[in-house]
Amino acid sequence: MATGRTHRPATRSRGIPEATVARLPLYLRALTALSERSVPTVSSEELAAAAGVNSAKLRKDFSYLGSYGTRGVGYDVEYLVYQISRELGLTQDWPVVIVGIGNLGAALANYGGFASRGFRVAALIDADPAMAGKPVAGIPVQHSDDLEKIIEDNGVSIGVIATPAGAAQPVCDRLVAAGVTSILNFAPTVLSVPDGVDVRKVDLSIELQILAFHEQRKAGEEAAAAADGAGPVVAGRSDSADKGPDGDVPAVMPA
Amino acid sequence: MATGRTHRPATRSRGIPEATVARLPLYLRALTALSERSVPTVSSEELAAAAGVNSAKLRKDFSYLGSYGTRGVGYDVEYLVYQISRELGLTQDWPVVIVGIGNLGAALANYGGFASRGFRVAALIDADPAMAGKPVAGIPVQHSDDLEKIIEDNGVSIGVIATPAGAAQPVCDRLVAAGVTSILNFAPTVLSVPDGVDVRKVDLSIELQILAFHEQRKAGEEAAAAADGAGPVVAGRSDSADKGPDGDVPAVMPA
DNA sequence: ATGTCTTTGTGAACGCGTGCACAAAGATGG
DNA sequence: CCATCTTTGTGCACGCGTTCACAAAGACAT
Numbered sequence: 001m002a003t004g005r006t007h008r009p010a011t012r013s014r015g016i017p018e019a020t021v022a023r024l025p026l027y028l029r030a031l032t033a034l035s036e037r038s039v040p041t042v043s044s045e046e047l048a049a050a051a052g053v054n055s056a057k058l059r060k061d062f063s064y065l066g067s068y069g070t071r072g073v074g075y076d077v078e079y080l081v082y083q084i085s086r087e088l089g090l091t092q093d094w095p096v097v098i099v100g101i102g103n104l105g106a107a108l109a110n111y112g113g114f115a116s117r118g119f120r121v122a123a124l125i126d127a128d129p130a131m132a133g134k135p136v137a138g139i140p141v142q143h144s145d146d147l148e149k150i151i152e153d154n155g156v157s158i159g160v161i162a163t164p165a166g167a168a169q170p171v172c173d174r175l176v177a178a179g180v181t182s183i184l185n186f187a188p189t190v191l192s193v194p195d196g197v198d199v200r201k202v203d204l205s206i207e208l209q210i211l212a213f214h215e216q217r218k219a220g221e222e223a224a225a226a227a228d229g230a231g232p233v234v235a236g237r238s239d240s241a242d243k244g245p246d247g248d249v250p251a252v253m254p255a
Numbered sequence: 256m257a258t259g260r261t262h263r264p265a266t267r268s269r270g271i272p273e274a275t276v277a278r279l280p281l282y283l284r285a286l287t288a289l290s291e292r293s294v295p296t297v298s299s300e301e302l303a304a305a306a307g308v309n310s311a312k313l314r315k316d317f318s319y320l321g322s323y324g325t326r327g328v329g330y331d332v333e334y335l336v337y338q339i340s341r342e343l344g345l346t347q348d349w350p351v352v353i354v355g356i357g358n359l360g361a362a363l364a365n366y367g368g369f370a371s372r373g374f375r376v377a378a379l380i381d382a383d384p385a386m387a388g389k390p391v392a393g394i395p396v397q398h399s400d401d402l403e404k405i406i407e408d409n410g411v412s413i414g415v416i417a418t419p420a421g422a423a424q425p426v427c428d429r430l431v432a433a434g435v436t437s438i439l440n441f442a443p444t445v446l447s448v449p450d451g452v453d454v455r456k457v458d459l460s461i462e463l464q465i466l467a468f469h470e471q472r473k474a475g476e477e478a479a480a481a482a483d484g485a486g487p488v489v490a491g492r493s494d495s496a497d498k499g500p501d502g503d504v505p506a507v508m509p510a
Numbered sequence: 511a512t513g514t515c516t517t518t519g520t521g522a523a524c525g526c527g528t529g530c531a532c533a534a535a536g537a538t539g540g
Numbered sequence: 541c542c543a544t545c546t547t548t549g550t551g552c553a554c555g556c557g558t559t560c561a562c563a564a565a566g567a568c569a570t
Contacts, residue, residue, distance in 0.1 A: 019557060025464040029443065043517065052445040056520095056559060063519055071518045071565045088464050089471030096463070103362035110358045113443060113460035118467070157470055158463065181473060182466040184459075188284065188368060190307040198469050200462050204439075205368035207455050208351070208413070209280040209343050211437040212373070214453050215412055216344030218436060274527060298547065311529055311550095318549055326535045326548045511570100518565075525558085535548075540541100 016087075020061045026051045027058070028084045034077050043074035095122035095154045097180075099171050100163030101131055101141050104186055108162060109137035122154040127167065144171075151178035158182045165189045172199075271342075275316045281306045282313070283339045289332050298329035340373075350377035350409045352435075354426050355418030356386055356396050359441055363417060364392035377409040382422065399426075406433035413437045420444045427454075 030050040048055035159180040168187035285305040303310035423442035
């Protein structure tokens with residue numbers, strides 16, 4: 001995840017904790033898989049295992065949405081898919097623009113996970129005139145001069161920034177000025193935005209650095225253990241969800 | 256950011272909280288920028304602003320590493336860069352393999368943020384025989400038949416999975432069997448790994464879904480406010496780091 | 511209808527992370 | 541050498557998130 005946060009004020013959205021909101025997409029994916037296999041109902045235990053979380057946590061998460069389960073039976077898969085989709089706002093169409101069509105921007109444009117969740121790539125924007133008109137993922141790239149017009153014409157409220165670091169803040173400012181209120185930032189920069197605009201950050205380098213930290217620690221422990229005459233650790237197989245080198249921490253965050 | 260977690264057991268690595276570890280790369284980036292401008296020292300207040308965090312939090316984070324500041328002056332930039340780099344394990348070389356050279360894999364191979372932090376792309380691996388030998392980012396793609404040999408020959412301990420969802424778990428199993436102990440997963444799947452292996456997950460679709468949730472909420476509030484006769488909200492500019500629609504939550508997590 | 515069994519929904523306790531506010535430490539000037 | 545000023549390092553309190561453990565609720569069989 002991106003990185004570095006502060007607990008949000010008292011504005012808890014409609015009583016649903018942020019931690020829960022972040023898990024809903026995870027549940028939704030697991031439920032969608034069950035739905036495709038025509039599984040009618042699922043218990044909290046089963047679904048929790050599929051999503052890689054604690055079953056009590058899952059039940060508490062669902063309790064924030066309402067009482068959608070049946071005691072002694074479990075949850076109705078289709079009904080839950082609908083409720084979560086509605087809660088996340090996925091029942092409506094979200095036009096999205098991607099700014100910065102380099103390798104990453106092109107990869108995002110081609111990413112299939114967007115369309116399947118109600119997200120529609122409305123436009124691809126790049127500052128390089130040579131890119132203009134060139135189709136990427138079947139969509140012609142438009143020049144950034146037209147950014148404002150594109151945003152307004154398509155009613156875009158979500159923007160994805162995949163530009164180099166230096167261009168990110170100016171692009172962000174223009175997106176916000178044009179009406180975008182949610183930004184997913186892949187550029188390695190801290191963006192400054194007005195109140196009311198949400199920013200989530202994904203930083204690939206930071207993720208690797210966190211892994212490196214734990215990798216180094218493991219190497220150190222192993223060496224220490226070897227020095228003690230004891231062998232390396234490593235035990236039984238476990239679901240990665242309930243251990244993790246990092247417990248919680250976001251490499252993707254609001255910022 | 257990837258998603259869904261559980262607090263790690265009591266194994267707090269060398270006393271450094273996970274939340275702190277996740278912020279160290281952020282500080283490092285800000286410090287590197289200062290270093291390039293030849294700024295000799297920086298106060299916690301200034302650095303915190305650059306990294307988008309609370310200054311007290313920053314000081315407490317640094318206190319876990321030791322007392323590297325000078326009261327009345329601040330922190331020595333170069334020294335702090337070195338200490339954080341060492342703490343994160345970036346002073347050593349980390350060979351990394353990327354498995355799955357589609358759009359995303361290619362984008363990762365070309366990503367400049369890796370090399371600059373001690374990460375070296377040792378090999379690109381893909382299951383498609385047609386890709387074999389074809390250079391991506393100047394590195395010839397190798398066939399997945401040779402995965403185990405590549406891992407061992409290069410002493411790789413960190414693997415990046417950018418395959419389709421279906422291939423992720425088998426690839427993960429082979430990586431782990433070959434000796435990889437840290438995995439960065441871009442495939443939309445919950446990976447199961449043995450104890451001792453760290454997994455971090457980055458899910459682009461989940462990030463957008465979280466944004467959509469808040470976007471929907473904002474739209475609802477605005478409508479409600481309009482119905483009350485009051486105008487939309489939106490106030491002054493603020494640094495996004497200390498508000499956020501999501502406070503904390505990780506879309507990237509251990510799982 | 512009644513009893514048993516399964517599974518949900520949640521009260522309560524605990525722990526981590528955050529941020530305030532201040533004392534201690536050092537620099538700097540007279 | 542002393543006074544003042546800046547900035548660190550941290551004790552403390554607060555709140556969120558997680559987890560346990562159990563009572564309530566419904567299904568199902570008899």
